[in-house]
Amino acid sequence: MSQLLSLRDRKRTETWAALHNAAARLTLENGPDRVTTEAISAQANVSARTFFNYFSTKEDAILGLQDPSIDDTWLEAFDVDANLLDQVSRLLVHVVHSTEGGADGDSLRMEVVQRFPQLRQRRFGYFLKVEQLVRDVVTEGITASAKWADVAQHHRAEDISRMIVLIAGAPMRYAMQESAHAPTLDNQFAALSTANALLREVLPEIQ
Amino acid sequence: MSQLLSLRDRKRTETWAALHNAAARLTLENGPDRVTTEAISAQANVSARTFFNYFSTKEDAILGLQDPSIDDTWLEAFDVDANLLDQVSRLLVHVVHSTEGGADGDSLRMEVVQRFPQLRQRRFGYFLKVEQLVRDVVTEGITASAKWADVAQHHRAEDISRMIVLIAGAPMRYAMQESAHAPTLDNQFAALSTANALLREVLPEIQ
DNA sequence: ATGCAGCGGTGCAATTTTGCAGTTGTGTAA
DNA sequence: TTACACAACTGCAAAATTGCACCGCTGCAT
Numbered sequence: 001m002s003q004l005l006s007l008r009d010r011k012r013t014e015t016w017a018a019l020h021n022a023a024a025r026l027t028l029e030n031g032p033d034r035v036t037t038e039a040i041s042a043q044a045n046v047s048a049r050t051f052f053n054y055f056s057t058k059e060d061a062i063l064g065l066q067d068p069s070i071d072d073t074w075l076e077a078f079d080v081d082a083n084l085l086d087q088v089s090r091l092l093v094h095v096v097h098s099t100e101g102g103a104d105g106d107s108l109r110m111e112v113v114q115r116f117p118q119l120r121q122r123r124f125g126y127f128l129k130v131e132q133l134v135r136d137v138v139t140e141g142i143t144a145s146a147k148w149a150d151v152a153q154h155h156r157a158e159d160i161s162r163m164i165v166l167i168a169g170a171p172m173r174y175a176m177q178e179s180a181h182a183p184t185l186d187n188q189f190a191a192l193s194t195a196n197a198l199l200r201e202v203l204p205e206i207q
Numbered sequence: 208m209s210q211l212l213s214l215r216d217r218k219r220t221e222t223w224a225a226l227h228n229a230a231a232r233l234t235l236e237n238g239p240d241r242v243t244t245e246a247i248s249a250q251a252n253v254s255a256r257t258f259f260n261y262f263s264t265k266e267d268a269i270l271g272l273q274d275p276s277i278d279d280t281w282l283e284a285f286d287v288d289a290n291l292l293d294q295v296s297r298l299l300v301h302v303v304h305s306t307e308g309g310a311d312g313d314s315l316r317m318e319v320v321q322r323f324p325q326l327r328q329r330r331f332g333y334f335l336k337v338e339q340l341v342r343d344v345v346t347e348g349i350t351a352s353a354k355w356a357d358v359a360q361h362h363r364a365e366d367i368s369r370m371i372v373l374i375a376g377a378p379m380r381y382a383m384q385e386s387a388h389a390p391t392l393d394n395q396f397a398a399l400s401t402a403n404a405l406l407r408e409v410l411p412e413i414q
Numbered sequence: 415a416t417g418c419a420g421c422g423g424t425g426c427a428a429t430t431t432t433g434c435a436g437t438t439g440t441g442t443a444a
Numbered sequence: 445t446t447a448c449a450c451a452a453c454t455g456c457a458a459a460a461t462t463g464c465a466c467c468g469c470t471g472c473a474t
Contacts (some may be wrong), residue, residue, distance in 0.1 A: 007254055008429075008462055015430095036451065047214055047432050052453065215432055215459075220461095243421065254462050259423065417474080424467080431460070437453085442445085 016066075018044035019054050023061040024108035025155065032062060032116055059122045064109050066099045068130045070137065080141030088134060088168035089196070095130050096172065131169055137159045171195035182195065223273075225251035226326030228259050230268040231315035239269060239323055250355045266329045271316050273306045275337045277344065287355065295341060295375035296403070302337050303379065334383065338376055378402035 005013070022043035026035040037058050041051045055061040074094055078087060100109075100123075113119055138161035142148045151160060175191035212220070229250035233242040244265050262268040281301055305325060307316075307330075320326055345368035349355045358367060376377045382398035 011461090037453085038451080049433070049454095050431055053430075056453085058452070123442085162450075213433075218431090219460085244423085245421085254426095256463070257461055260460075263423070333426085415474100418472085420470090420472105422467105422469085425465090427463095429460105429462070432458085434458105435457090436455085439452085440450090442447100442449085444445100 015044065015046060015050070016054055019046070019051060019061055020064040021108070023055075023058070024064065024112050027062045027112055027116065028108060032059070032119060035062075037061075057122075059119055060126075062112055063119060063122055063126075064100070064137050065126045068095050068099045068126070070095055070133060071098065072102070074134065075137065078137060078141065081146045084138075086163060087169055088165060089171065090205070091134050091137070092130060092165075092169055094171055095133060096127070099130075100126065124176070125171070127169075131153060131165050134169075135165045136175075138164055171199050174198070217257060218260060222253060222257070223261055226253070226258060226268055227271040227317070230265070231271070231319050234269045234319055235321065237313060239266070239326065242269075244268075247271075249395065254256065264329075265334075266326055268315050269319055270326060270329060270333075271307070272329070272333045275302050275306045275340050277302055277334070277340060282344065285348065287342060287345065287352045291345075292375055295345065298341050298344070298375055299372075299379055300399070302340060303334070306337075307333065331383065334376075334379070341376075342372045345371055364399065374406075377414060378406050381405070 003075060019040060023035070023040045026039060026043065033056070037051050038048050040058070040061060041048045044051075051061070055065075059065075070091070071094075078091065080087075113123065134160070139157045142152060142157045142160055148157075148160070171192055172195075174195035175188055176196070178187070178191035221327050225336075226247060230242070230247045233246060233250065242265070246256050247265070247268060248255045251258075258268065262272075266272075277298070281298060286297065287294075320330065346364045349359060349364045351369055355364075355367070362404070378399055379402075381402035382395055385394070385398035385402070
């Protein structure tokens, strides 16, 4: 009942959260430039070296960004041959959610992003990684799909999936730009929802 | 100023204390036989295996017994050629203090020993280890000493030091027996002091 | 009596944490 | 400009923690 995670995994999660919390809290108090990785590590009660076992940059720690990944469940459910726009949309949302947004209720990320715009760039960099990840999935699917064989004769699978992810990802980019001005969770969802609707309306009109 | 111990050493001390506290607390609540090493580990938030990295038996954990050891400082100050009785006495007290008694103020050992006499045996076993340790030091000193060369011609150095440690350790054994009935720290010190005086009075009379 | 489950305890390999030395880039004082 | 401190970050080896399989013993139900 309470044994979903091994002790090892539980502690790893705790340490991650401790570092992210310390980083965000200290940043809110002093600003990102006046916080050292050493101070963050001390707050989280781990060594300075361990800090970099969890985050590759200080900003990642402040924002609580993990390397994006896709659950096997989602990978298996993914099917290039049907509803690609929907599927890629959901996949993007899922990845962002499970890695960046995962345990967001208790995160100070929103406030940090709001108050220190310099960090926003990092968030978009993170989104690039998400897109890359999803692109790889789509590329692989297309390469193996009979349905896409025709198109794949005139364009490389990489380029096809790049375009698809760009289109499917448009609502998220739209939402991220939007929410930069009022970055609460609700705002993000609202913006995303709006952007999705907008995309569906626009698409038929431009072809 | 606050950096006497490395992070590693600080954490090791904390884990040791967490395990000992958990063991003593659970024992006081349920009795030593109704406490499992697993429960203790869970309380201390470490794995069951780690428990045995710190204590070789459950009883050691309950009593907070470390493997006795001698600081280098004391080793260097030790000199077989002068005041052996005094020196061995102090050495014994020091070892017991720095390992068993070390951080005793916050320990529940006394109460545990008081309420569960079954554990007392373990304490004496621990004292045997202390004696062994001190014996080794004395043996080494005697072997290298010119002053002891004469006696060492008729007896093995091991036997000589055994006898010396037995004599010098008498007051501590005396005190441990005494304090079994009213085992508070003050009592232990008082009993030890009395026993020391007694020894000094008896010695001249019997030779 | 005969299994059989529970607990103490050990060996070992995989994972994590730590300390330390070093590289790079950046600001700042002489 | 040069020099120097300081902070981000990496590589690596030693130490600590964990998970797991396993042994031996003991009590207890069948």
